[in-house]
Amino acid sequence: MTVIEGNNISFTEKLKGTSLPIQQEDLATALETLAVTSMPTTRVEAWKYTRLTKIGKVNFTNEEVAVNSIDNYRICASEITLVFVNGHYSEVLSSRQLPEGVNVELISKSTHQLEKTSVKLEGEIFNATNTAFLNDGVIIRIAANAVIEQPIQMVHILKGDHVISNFKTIIHAEKFSKAEIVQGFFTDEGTSNFCNSISEINVAENAHLTINKIQYESEESFHISTEEVQQATDSNFKINTFTLNGGLVRNNLHINVNGKNCESHLNGAYLLKNKQHVDNHSVVDHKVPNCESHELYKGVIDENATAVFNGKVYVRPDAQKINAFQSNANVLLSDNATIYSKPELEIYADDVKCSHGSTTGQLDEEAVFYLRARGLSEKSARQLVVSAFIGEVIEKVENEEVVTFINKKLKERFDWNI
Amino acid sequence: MIEIIDLHASVEGKEILKGLTLTVNPGEVHAIMGPNGAGKSTLASVLAGREEFEVTQGSVTFEVKDLLEMETEDRAREGVFLAFQYPVEIPGVSNVNFLKTAINEIREHKGEDPISAKDFMAMVREKSALVELDSKLASRSVNEGFSGGEKKRNEIFQMAMLNPKLSILDETDSGLDIDALRIVANGVNKLKTPNNATIIITHYQRLLDYIVPDFVHVLYNGKIVKTGPKELALELEEKGYDWIKEELAL
Numbered sequence: 001m002t003v004i005e006g007n008n009i010s011f012t013e014k015l016k017g018t019s020l021p022i023q024q025e026d027l028a029t030a031l032e033t034l035a036v037t038s039m040p041t042t043r044v045e046a047w048k049y050t051r052l053t054k055i056g057k058v059n060f061t062n063e064e065v066a067v068n069s070i071d072n073y074r075i076c077a078s079e080i081t082l083v084f085v086n087g088h089y090s091e092v093l094s095s096r097q098l099p100e101g102v103n104v105e106l107i108s109k110s111t112h113q114l115e116k117t118s119v120k121l122e123g124e125i126f127n128a129t130n131t132a133f134l135n136d137g138v139i140i141r142i143a144a145n146a147v148i149e150q151p152i153q154m155v156h157i158l159k160g161d162h163v164i165s166n167f168k169t170i171i172h173a174e175k176f177s178k179a180e181i182v183q184g185f186f187t188d189e190g191t192s193n194f195c196n197s198i199s200e201i202n203v204a205e206n207a208h209l210t211i212n213k214i215q216y217e218s219e220e221s222f223h224i225s226t227e228e229v230q231q232a233t234d235s236n237f238k239i240n241t242f243t244l245n246g247g248l249v250r251n252n253l254h255i256n257v258n259g260k261n262c263e264s265h266l267n268g269a270y271l272l273k274n275k276q277h278v279d280n281h282s283v284v285d286h287k288v289p290n291c292e293s294h295e296l297y298k299g300v301i302d303e304n305a306t307a308v309f310n311g312k313v314y315v316r317p318d319a320q321k322i323n324a325f326q327s328n329a330n331v332l333l334s335d336n337a338t339i340y341s342k343p344e345l346e347i348y349a350d351d352v353k354c355s356h357g358s359t360t361g362q363l364d365e366e367a368v369f370y371l372r373a374r375g376l377s378e379k380s381a382r383q384l385v386v387s388a389f390i391g392e393v394i395e396k397v398e399n400e401e402v403v404t405f406i407n408k409k410l411k412e413r414f415d416w417n418i
Numbered sequence: 419m420i421e422i423i424d425l426h427a428s429v430e431g432k433e434i435l436k437g438l439t440l441t442v443n444p445g446e447v448h449a450i451m452g453p454n455g456a457g458k459s460t461l462a463s464v465l466a467g468r469e470e471f472e473v474t475q476g477s478v479t480f481e482v483k484d485l486l487e488m489e490t491e492d493r494a495r496e497g498v499f500l501a502f503q504y505p506v507e508i509p510g511v512s513n514v515n516f517l518k519t520a521i522n523e524i525r526e527h528k529g530e531d532p533i534s535a536k537d538f539m540a541m542v543r544e545k546s547a548l549v550e551l552d553s554k555l556a557s558r559s560v561n562e563g564f565s566g567g568e569k570k571r572n573e574i575f576q577m578a579m580l581n582p583k584l585s586i587l588d589e590t591d592s593g594l595d596i597d598a599l600r601i602v603a604n605g606v607n608k609l610k611t612p613n614n615a616t617i618i619i620t621h622y623q624r625l626l627d628y629i630v631p632d633f634v635h636v637l638y639n640g641k642i643v644k645t646g647p648k649e650l651a652l653e654l655e656e657k658g659y660d661w662i663k664e665e666l667a668l
């Protein structure tokens with residue numbers, strides 16, 4: 001039992017401190033942060049529209065448990081499939097037929113100390129929690145020049161009431177490598193469980209890395225993930241985030257474009273109903289010249305759900321010749337649905353091409369009427385128009401198996417029939 | 419086939435149709451002409467079931483059923499087709515995919531089995547040829563980036579695919595050049611059988627040279643004020659609508 005004194009939070013009280021080989025300095029900072037930091041309120045700018053009270057009230061535990069099968073959670077049939085239940089590696093459910101050029105190491109089996117973390121710990125209660133109570137993690141290394149045909153699949157499953165998974169993914173895409181990571185997040189059973197995940201991603205010179213991330217936890221689950229990405233010269237990074245279910249979801253995506261001539265692609269789609277709350281915060285930080293970034297997030301929000309989009313693009317003073325495009329479009333399907341959309345561009349260079357836009361509207365009723373006048377039921381007509389709207393994001397996914405999985409889950413969740 | 423009796427309809431509290439009566443029998447082609455704002459599109463919208471239009475009086479019987487009681491999609495499934503004056507663009511929804519869904523939902527409504535992929539594709543080929551619609555266009559997003567003429571041809575293509583009993587063509591001819599007009603008219607004529615009927619709403623007599631109507635009606639101020647043979651269209655073209663006003667002392 002780790003006893004933390006001096007703060008007002010109790011959600012980590014029942015957790016055991018990590019025994020993994022984390023840098024002493026990081027651990028100290030994390031513990032210090034937890035000792036002095038309170039659960040952020042909506043007065044804190046970064047959490048203005050996302051209320052964390054519910055998370056603060058749960059006394060989380062962590063248990064290593066088994067699930068029987070990943071049939072419902074397998075996104076693609078890759079031979080590199082790593083399954084984690086409550087943040088613990090499941091040997092039986094995983095498949096580790098690693099091709100040449102891929103190295104996978106569990107932090108719990110690692111003999112080295114982890115490198116110092118690239119995520120901010122001071123004042124960041126969830127990053128600090130992740131560090132201080134880390135269950136396990138994985139270090140994936142794509143060797144220089146390796147082109148990995150099969151996607152590397154990571155399946156994260158939550159099981160049990162009040163369970164928290166503190167998990168870390170470290171990815172090194174080395175020079176001139178090319179790989180795809182597929183990540184799925186699911187709830188097997190239980191309520192008030194919490195996936196608190198950090199990914200530290202390094203995309204080296206001329207490397208190409210794609211992440212397809214699918215979130216399908218239950219409406220009673222919490223999910224906070226942070227991706228801290230470093231891009232070196234001539235690299236290409238693409239992340240597609242699909243939030244198809246989940247109670248309270250927050251994605252922090254932070255891309256540091258450190259090298260010239262990089263491409264960054266950030267696409268996201270979220271479809272919400274009931275009382276779901278999904279918050280996408282992204283930062284693209286153009287620190288050097290001659291790069292481009294493309295960001296497209298689209299959301300469909302129904303019933304009493306709330307979505308938040310906050311996308312920042314920085315273009316630093318010396319970062320000339322930057323093309324940065326950002327767009328967020330939302331459709332509200334009910335009078336009680338809410339979107340807070342805030343695209344932000346901060347440009348300190350003069351020779352740049354940047355644009356951002358945010359639109360929010362209702363479903364195109366003229367289109368729905370047109371389709372009904374051809375004999376489609378109202379339900380089918382609405383489904384077609386909604387799926388066409390989201391389709392623009394799904395089209396960004398090159399992996400057909402991922403697309404099929406997304407469509408299957410959409411049918412399941414929204415009772416789509418065509 | 420359809421019997422419209424004393425139909426009154428309002429939009430936003432304003433009465434547009436003010437007692438319209440019209441009967442169309444199988445095998446017939448009716449032209450409805452009239453000045454701008456007379457209520458022609460309103461009639462089409464009411465028949466298709468557009469919700470903004472409130473029927474305050476009168477009845478519409480389609481075959482033996484009360485059309486006004488039906489949802490828009492059920493009207494379509496029973497065989498009412500509206501070619502829109504302004505077809506909407508629906509980005510991301512494939513023309514042929516949605517038609518396949520529509521056809522299958524109509525079949526289901528009638529208790530029939532879904533169409534096979536092969537039969538469907540054959541039908542797409544045949545019907546798109548009928549209106550000389552490029553089969554590439556047929557499979558693109560609904561009307562997205564189509565020219566005005568292509569949109570109108572697409573309407574007739576959809577009509578051909580759905581094989582309705584009653585087609586209402588709302589200004590399908592406006593904006594078409596003479597070649598496109600011929601193609602559209604030709605398509606409509608080929609689809610004509612003794613069992614189906616067509617209501618052609620138009621501004622111009624021109625279309626009626628190609629699709630010969632059995633009756634021409636003048637819709638004015640929410641009512642049909644005059645009905646005549648096809649020659650009436652020529653007279654309207656020549657003299658405008660003012661003489662009718664005078665003749666009928668409207």
Ligand SMILES: Nc1ncnc2c1ncn2[C@@H]1O[C@H](COP(=O)(O)OP(=O)(O)O)[C@@H](O)[C@H]1O
Nearest residue numbers: 429430434453454455456457458459460461470
């Ligand atoms: N959605 C609507 N809202 C308000 N007024 C409408 C609407 N649609 C039509 N109108 C009005 O109804 C009248 C008839 O219009 P319409 O039926 O389109 O005429 P037509 O097709 O004969 O030119 C016009 O005065 C028009 O302004």
Ligand SMILES: [Mg+2]
Nearest residue numbers: 458459503589
């Ligand atoms: Mg009109």
